[in-house]
């Protein structure tokens with residue numbers, strides 16, 4: 003089966019600064035994958051390339067065997083690092099915006115998850131706390147029936163008690179053939195839901211491994227391994 007995401011000698015250079023240095027990578031279907039690396043290692047760049055917001059300087063990135071474009075936009079659901087939703091919008095308006103924009107948006111599922119978190123249809127984005135805004139956006143993005151979810155720092159502002167709920171209920175509550183790629187610095191929080199990890203450093207892939215193999219073969223948590231590999 004064609005992998006959901008593949009990078010072949012993928013490089014990205016921003017006006018002389020190399021962000022990705024010709025990486026080769028395969029991400030399979032049905033996995034929750036942590037994209038982990040220090041600041042400036044190339045995580046956001048890779049996610050933007052996969053979502054089609056950026057184009058490679060050389061090499062290629064393929065979604066289900068295709069270059070990012072009109073066809074793959076339907077298959078990919080992307081949560082950017084910074085919001086693109088308008089502050090004046092209410093929850094109800096955002097739900098209808100997504101529903102109009104994406105034919106694979108599951109409105110009843112999104113409405114139910116929002117209700118369970120006590121977020122009301124009339125609440126406006128601008129009156130919400132940072133963590134609540136993140137919850138709303140994550141629910142919207144995860145409520146599309148996509149093949150690949152790209153989540154760039156999805157829970158940085160969410161309090162620790164809500165993080166577990168979000169990880170287990172929202173992120174794990176998706177179509178089991180879909181893949182979720184999560185970029186985060188909150189490694190110990192996300193570790194329980196991850197199947198695989200990709201360590202990235204200065205534009206190079208430092209490691210790709212399943213979480214089970216790291217635990218069994220190295221006898222460590224992903225968080226401990228990350229601290230060891232990237233110690234300053």
Ligand SMILES: Nc1ncnc2c1ncn2[C@@H]1O[C@H](COP(=O)(O)OP(=O)(O)OP(=O)(O)O)[C@@H](O)[C@H]1O
Nearest residue numbers: 016019020021039040041042043044045046047048
């Ligand atoms: N628009 C840009 N113009 C120039 N350089 C950029 C641009 N965006 C990113 N970079 C550089 O590319 C490199 C990779 O950045 P990127 O944002 O992909 O890293 P990251 O791993 O997501 O970092 P963080 O964990 O801090 O969010 C960094 O050196 C960064 O300074």
